[in-house]
Amino acid sequence: MSKNEFDGARRNFLGNSVAVASGAALAGAGLAGSAQAQARAIPESATRANPRRKLGKLEVSSLGLGVQNMARTYQTTVPARPEMIEIIRKAYENGVTFFDTAEAYGPHECERILGEAIAPFRNRVVITSKFGWNIDPQTGERRPGLISRPDHVKQAVDGMLKRLHTDRIDLLYQHRVDPAVPIEDVAGAVKDLMAQGKVLHWGLSEMGLQTLRRAHAELPVTAVQSEYSMLWRGPEKEVLPLCQELGIGFVPWSPLGVGFLTGSIDQQTSFADGDFRKTETRFAPETRANNLVLVRLVKRWAERKNTTPARIALAWLLAQKPWIVPIPGTTQMAHMLDNAGAATIAFSATELQALNAELDAITIQGERLPPAVLAFSGVEAPLK
Numbered sequence: 001m002s003k004n005e006f007d008g009a010r011r012n013f014l015g016n017s018v019a020v021a022s023g024a025a026l027a028g029a030g031l032a033g034s035a036q037a038q039a040r041a042i043p044e045s046a047t048r049a050n051p052r053r054k055l056g057k058l059e060v061s062s063l064g065l066g067v068q069n070m071a072r073t074y075q076t077t078v079p080a081r082p083e084m085i086e087i088i089r090k091a092y093e094n095g096v097t098f099f100d101t102a103e104a105y106g107p108h109e110c111e112r113i114l115g116e117a118i119a120p121f122r123n124r125v126v127i128t129s130k131f132g133w134n135i136d137p138q139t140g141e142r143r144p145g146l147i148s149r150p151d152h153v154k155q156a157v158d159g160m161l162k163r164l165h166t167d168r169i170d171l172l173y174q175h176r177v178d179p180a181v182p183i184e185d186v187a188g189a190v191k192d193l194m195a196q197g198k199v200l201h202w203g204l205s206e207m208g209l210q211t212l213r214r215a216h217a218e219l220p221v222t223a224v225q226s227e228y229s230m231l232w233r234g235p236e237k238e239v240l241p242l243c244q245e246l247g248i249g250f251v252p253w254s255p256l257g258v259g260f261l262t263g264s265i266d267q268q269t270s271f272a273d274g275d276f277r278k279t280e281t282r283f284a285p286e287t288r289a290n291n292l293v294l295v296r297l298v299k300r301w302a303e304r305k306n307t308t309p310a311r312i313a314l315a316w317l318l319a320q321k322p323w324i325v326p327i328p329g330t331t332q333m334a335h336m337l338d339n340a341g342a343a344t345i346a347f348s349a350t351e352l353q354a355l356n357a358e359l360d361a362i363t364i365q366g367e368r369l370p371p372a373v374l375a376f377s378g379v380e381a382p383l384k
């Protein structure tokens with residue numbers, strides 16, 4: 001797959017029509033004002049079930065919510081917008097105060113959904129967004145490649161603020177490293193945005209290690225967001241130790257292994273055309289038979305701990321480091337409630353040792369992403 005083909009595939013994968021997006025903007029615009037009036041408080045019991053964690057100096061709930069699929073699911077269906085808004089609001093009532101989106105999700109539409117949903121309690125939650133894919137700031141049209149030129153970053157953030165109905169992005173990530181722009185220049189743009197109060201913290205996603213060091217030296221980084229789960233443990237080798245060394249928080253994306261760890265995928269599952277998981281060789285029929293050993297392990301532990309596989313997968317991530325905050329994605333209320341309660345599951349030291357030993361004995365076959373997509377990960381920004 002060439003980079004352009006990948007961009008096309010990703011466009012379909014993340015895609016949502018501009019027509020839907022502009023309709024949503026109108027709907028959202030009316031809501032923000034009235035919503036300010038009704039501030040919703042989190043019940044104390046929900047906060048206890050979802051205790052706070054620190055990403056750098058930023059305090060968030062121990063479980064977040066990713067809204068990437070709220071404009072289009074992996075199965076390629078378009079979820080009902082009012083239901084997505086209700087899920088986000090119910091997540092907040094269940095102690096979730098950390099919401100993850102990006103301009104690429106939709107594109108633009110997921111930011112609009114999130115902005116509308118959180119309007120009644122905007123000041124009590126932490127919202128993230130990401131720039132970096134080459135998306136037309138006005139139309140949301142996806143173009144090939146990446147763009148982190150300082151002028152573009154600033155324009156992108158202005159668009160985010162409008163769509164999210166807010167005056168600041170609490171945590172702004174570079175979605176992927178732009179191989180044409182020194183990270184010092186990106187940090188400079190973010191620094192300017194911070195001086196204007198438009199951005200409070202920044203982070204990087206799937207970056208190279210030296211780029212993270214350079215970025216942090218230029219402007220302290222709050223969080224790294226990369227794929228990490230029982231299914232993909234790549235960050236354990238170098239990224240997590242570097243985060244620990246620098247005092248940077250870690251936000252695992254696809255913490256449920258894109259759904260695999262919940263037990264909802266078996267040998268018979270066939271992915272729809274346009275479902276990104278169809279392109280991942282770890283889910284190809286030839287590798288899946290082997291990889292389902294992991295799902296059986298998670299299910300066994302769910303029985304043992306009298307809980308669900310999703311909670312086992314999330315609680316395992318929480319148990320790795322106190323500065324890890326997973327952002328499971330869902331478009332279903334029941335799944336959100338399941339995930340939001342994962343912090344109630346704790347492993348004793350003996351249990352964790354046993355679970356890790358079982359995990360270490362499993363070798364996952366196949367790649368987490370197609371080669372053309374993987375090429376965007378671990379990239380080092382050019383020197384200034």
Ligand SMILES: NC(=O)c1ccc[n+]([C@@H]2O[C@H](COP(=O)([O-])OP(=O)(O)OC[C@H]3O[C@@H](n4cnc5c(N)ncnc54)[C@H](OP(=O)(O)O)[C@@H]3O)[C@@H](O)[C@H]2O)c1
Nearest residue numbers: 066067068253254255256257258259262310328329330331
């Ligand atoms: N930085 C990056 O490059 C990057 C890349 C990918 C994702 N992300 C972020 O990470 C978030 C999460 O990642 P993700 O959505 O790719 O993967 P994920 O959270 O590992 O898994 C999501 C899948 O699991 C299903 N699911 C969720 N909870 C479940 C439960 N309790 N029981 C059964 N099935 C459940 C969802 O389906 P239903 O909708 O049916 O529940 C969905 O198909 C995204 O929303 C996005 O914010 C970031």
